[in-house]
Amino acid sequence: MLDSYRRVLSRPGALRFSSAALVARLPISMVTLGVVLLVEGETGSYGLAGAVSGVVVLGQASCAVLHGRLVDALGQRRVLPVAVSLFATSMALMVMAVTRDWPSALVYLFAALTGAFQPQVGACVRTRWSHLLDRPREVQTAYALESVLDEVVFVVGPVLATVLATLWHPVAGLVVAATAGLVGTYAFAAQRATEPPYGLHRRGGTRLPMPWRTVLPLTLVCLSLGALFGSAEVTTVAFADETGSRAVSGWLLATWAVGSMLAGIVTGAVVWRRGPATRVRWGSFAMMLAMVPPVLVEGFPLMFVALLVGGCSIAPTLIATMSLTEQTVPPGRLTEGMAILHTGLMAGVAPGAAIAGFVVDHHGASAAYLVAVAAGFVAVLGAQATRTRVVVPA
Numbered sequence: 001m002l003d004s005y006r007r008v009l010s011r012p013g014a015l016r017f018s019s020a021a022l023v024a025r026l027p028i029s030m031v032t033l034g035v036v037l038l039v040e041g042e043t044g045s046y047g048l049a050g051a052v053s054g055v056v057v058l059g060q061a062s063c064a065v066l067h068g069r070l071v072d073a074l075g076q077r078r079v080l081p082v083a084v085s086l087f088a089t090s091m092a093l094m095v096m097a098v099t100r101d102w103p104s105a106l107v108y109l110f111a112a113l114t115g116a117f118q119p120q121v122g123a124c125v126r127t128r129w130s131h132l133l134d135r136p137r138e139v140q141t142a143y144a145l146e147s148v149l150d151e152v153v154f155v156v157g158p159v160l161a162t163v164l165a166t167l168w169h170p171v172a173g174l175v176v177a178a179t180a181g182l183v184g185t186y187a188f189a190a191q192r193a194t195e196p197p198y199g200l201h202r203r204g205g206t207r208l209p210m211p212w213r214t215v216l217p218l219t220l221v222c223l224s225l226g227a228l229f230g231s232a233e234v235t236t237v238a239f240a241d242e243t244g245s246r247a248v249s250g251w252l253l254a255t256w257a258v259g260s261m262l263a264g265i266v267t268g269a270v271v272w273r274r275g276p277a278t279r280v281r282w283g284s285f286a287m288m289l290a291m292v293p294p295v296l297v298e299g300f301p302l303m304f305v306a307l308l309v310g311g312c313s314i315a316p317t318l319i320a321t322m323s324l325t326e327q328t329v330p331p332g333r334l335t336e337g338m339a340i341l342h343t344g345l346m347a348g349v350a351p352g353a354a355i356a357g358f359v360v361d362h363h364g365a366s367a368a369y370l371v372a373v374a375a376g377f378v379a380v381l382g383a384q385a386t387r388t389r390v391v392v393p394a
Helices: 003-009 014-024 026-043 046-074 076-099 104-117 121-132 136-167 172-189 212-243 248-269 276-290 300-311 314-328 331-363 365-385
Strands: none
Touching: 003 014, 003 136, 003 248, 014 026, 014 121, 014 136, 014 172, 026 046, 026 076, 026 104, 026 136, 026 172, 046 076, 046 104, 046 121, 046 331, 076 104, 076 121, 076 172, 121 136, 121 172, 121 314, 121 331, 136 172, 136 248, 136 314, 212 248, 212 276, 212 300, 212 314, 212 331, 212 365, 248 300, 248 314, 276 300, 276 314, 276 365, 314 331, 331 365
16 A cells, blocks of 8 residues: 555655655644743743744744745745744744743744744645656655655654653753754755746746635635634643543544544555545545534543544545645646645634634533534535636646
């Protein structure tokens, strides 16, 4: 089954740039948690810690599309090293502002800049795969691989940030995140043999059109998926707390991620008869249905099973979404298109978490899983609204 992955990784330079991108993406799962641990440790305020962490996320979401446009226009080799250098510098200034008790306005400013300068490595590595591979079947396998690696990042990163901050120093998690970002991004950008061409976003002096009838509905799917992530995370923590052991929440969420990871591996190895548009529609429907059982579950053993099964719909849907984007967005604007989808994912997390928290406070954890079901329903609507037109590269 893993022969599909062996074939794509055997392409010249593929293993090197994918490995570098894995390291470069570690900050995605470490920075916001590291900020919470640092600010709470220095000030004793979870409210302030959450606010500063939220500003980082808002900064990243507001500038992700701009990053994509710059990469498509100027190339990964030029944009990524500058972006990650400014990212690390802004993070260092934010840490200094927190630890040296600088005015709150400076803390928020440097937090916003940290998010704004964080490079879009996830979008860039998928664009690089699209350039390297010429068969849709292999591109799907590569995207499945990157989705699995995304899950690895979100399993390893939070644990690493927490261990470093609690057992060593509150700043340690952010230092490691910045170091991983710098080393991984520089190594990724330095591999020019596999870098996709840039400056192709215009044809005959006019800007290539973005297929918004595909991209906007897919962005709604990603926004809903982000809301599902945010709501399920908060609700699962609340469920564990209500059931008597909050510490189990981490294992429950890890089980959810494992389900997604395993499904992603299978997705990349299977030869699909249906195209990505059909798989996005069915995957969104499966995500909605998969969040229904947790509403009815009361104990830990069944919840582990429910979340393991529920996670199996996530990676296949994301893989199909990215594959459909790759097939419909012009190559000269592909990084921008990917960044739009990633922006949708990030933008959905906060409102999903906030709405779920409100429901938990007023109706309990089980009822709050309905927020995830509702997010899945919105994803179904977005998938059904998607209209596709495959782009043939020039």
